[in-house]
Amino acid sequence: MVVKELARALGPHGIRVNAIVPGAVPGAGFGGAPGLEDKIALRRLGTPADIAAMALAVLAERFGGYVTGASIVVDGGLALYNWIEARE
Numbered sequence: 001m002v003v004k005e006l007a008r009a010l011g012p013h014g015i016r017v018n019a020i021v022p023g024a025v026p027g028a029g030f031g032g033a034p035g036l037e038d039k040i041a042l043r044r045l046g047t048p049a050d051i052a053a054m055a056l057a058v059l060a061e062r063f064g065g066y067v068t069g070a071s072i073v074v075d076g077g078l079a080l081y082n083w084i085e086a087r088e
Helices: 002-013 048-059
Strands: 019-022 071-074
Touching: 019 048, 048 071
Parallel strands: 019 071
Antiparallel strands: none
């Protein structure tokens, strides 16, 4: 909601506000849990280059000039997985 409220307040001044929501990207001690790649639609962990490419696209006036108030998920499909086990 912070992104949306900032976008609403700053939009009239020509300022765009967006968020990049990264998925599982190894680094800083995180290597990924065993089996995590099986829960990602693209079957691999992300890379910093994956996140950077989306950030550049959103920042570029050519591609993202009319995008504001968005939370852009870059997770290879990790959010598609149902993390709650069904009770029988």
